[in-house]
Amino acid sequence: MTTSSLPAVHRLLPSEQPLRLIDQDGLAVACDDVIPPDDATLMALHRSLLLGRRFDTQATALTKQGRLAVYPSSRGQDACQVGSVAALAAGDWLFPTYRDSVALVSRGLDPAQVLVLLRGDWHCGYDPIATRTAPQCTPLATNTLHAVGLAHAAALRGDPVAVLVLLGDGATSEGDTHEALNFAAVYNAPVVFLVQNNGFAISVPFAKQSKAPSLAHKAIGYGMRGQLIDGNDVAVVYAVVREALDRARVGDGPTLIEALTYRIEAHTNADDATRYREQAEVETWLQRDPIDRLTTYLRGRGLIDDDSVAAVVAEGETQSAMLRAVMNADVDGDPLELFEHLLASKTAALREQRRLLADELAEGGA
Numbered sequence: 001m002t003t004s005s006l007p008a009v010h011r012l013l014p015s016e017q018p019l020r021l022i023d024q025d026g027l028a029v030a031c032d033d034v035i036p037p038d039d040a041t042l043m044a045l046h047r048s049l050l051l052g053r054r055f056d057t058q059a060t061a062l063t064k065q066g067r068l069a070v071y072p073s074s075r076g077q078d079a080c081q082v083g084s085v086a087a088l089a090a091g092d093w094l095f096p097t098y099r100d101s102v103a104l105v106s107r108g109l110d111p112a113q114v115l116v117l118l119r120g121d122w123h124c125g126y127d128p129i130a131t132r133t134a135p136q137c138t139p140l141a142t143n144t145l146h147a148v149g150l151a152h153a154a155a156l157r158g159d160p161v162a163v164l165v166l167l168g169d170g171a172t173s174e175g176d177t178h179e180a181l182n183f184a185a186v187y188n189a190p191v192v193f194l195v196q197n198n199g200f201a202i203s204v205p206f207a208k209q210s211k212a213p214s215l216a217h218k219a220i221g222y223g224m225r226g227q228l229i230d231g232n233d234v235a236v237v238y239a240v241v242r243e244a245l246d247r248a249r250v251g252d253g254p255t256l257i258e259a260l261t262y263r264i265e266a267h268t269n270a271d272d273a274t275r276y277r278e279q280a281e282v283e284t285w286l287q288r289d290p291i292d293r294l295t296t297y298l299r300g301r302g303l304i305d306d307d308s309v310a311a312v313v314a315e316g317e318t319q320s321a322m323l324r325a326v327m328n329a330d331v332d333g334d335p336l337e338l339f340e341h342l343l344a345s346k347t348a349a350l351r352e353q354r355r356l357l358a359d360e361l362a363e364g365g366a
């Protein structure tokens with residue numbers, strides 16, 4: 001029986017095993033359900049992975065130097081972020097979370113602008129309209145509703161836009177995610193939900209998060225297609241997200257994709273992951289590094305060599321040096337800006353707080 005002749009209900013179910021195109025030893029895997037990316041795309045993805053990883057380690061280092069207030073590393077999840085964003089068309093929208101800085105940089109946003117919010121400023125650093133990238137959201141799952149709203153509006157206007165929203169396994173337990181998935185399915189909104197299941201919501205392991213066979217299985221309950229993929233295989237992430245976005249754009253409805261991956265670093269620089277997980281588990285996942293596997297595959301095919309890798313590594317060093325130069329300069333901000341842009345007319349309490357701060361600043365406080 002071919003897939004298309006199965007009852008519709010079966011076509012919504014994910015595969016039993018995560019879809020994969022390149023295994024952890026860097027070998028190609030036959031997968032009838034997915035069109036593999038061509039060689040040029042794989043080489044471009046490899047470059048983005050290397051540059052993204054360098055950005056991530058640089059951002060982590062900046063927290064240790066006190067230049068960045070907080071940084072949630074996505075090391076280990078690199079393939080999810082790089083692969084999914086590469087699948088977006090220029091006119092598509094991205095709705096990221098706090099963990100998705102590498103996705104933004106990979107989309108071409110200025111790394112220094114991406115870090116503005118995490119540096120503690122009140123704005124997101126880049127122009128969401130011009131970049132078609134929503135501000136990184138910290139309240140879990142709020143971006144799912146925003147994404148569906150924008151997708152539905154685009155469909156009503158007849159704009160050929162698809163929307164990608166990124167969320168974590170923990171965020172799937174939020175009520176907002178339920179509403180977003182339900183609304184998206186009912187209104188056939190052109191949106192793709194990519195859950196990066198990295199095993200933890202801070203210290204809460206996935207076993208305490210959901211009893212579902214997989215998060216991708218939840219899709220059928222909403223009447224949308226679910227896909228389960230290997231989130232450390234950038235080739236399959238790119239291919240499956242690309243197909244889902246293409247389908248969304250032509251009116252074939254939303255998709256829920258679960259990418260199985262792992263957060264190598266702590267939740268943020270403010271977290272101590274040794275308190276809730278064993279180092280042996282981290283070591284296991286280090287063996288499944290998403291960059292190593294693509295490197296092995298491309299080297300095996302003769303598509304990259306030491307010189308081409310060294311050139312990208314050098315590019316990453318140049319970008320990091322530029323980022324450090326921006327981040328090492330002190331911000332010349334106006335503390336009173338804290339009171340702007342939130343409420344059209346300030347409450348009495350806010351007016352009083354603003355007056356107190358203004359007095360303190362006038363007296364020479366910093």
Ligand SMILES: Cc1ncc(C[n+]2csc(CCOP(=O)(O)OP(=O)(O)O)c2C)c(N)n1
Pocket residue numbers: 099138139140167168169170171172198200201202263267
């Ligand atoms: C609505 C809301 N509730 C609680 C939090 C506190 N919080 C911050 S991160 C986090 C865990 C999120 O886990 P997950 O969605 O899996 O994403 P990850 O951090 O692993 O990328 C929680 C509970 C929050 N930011 N927003």
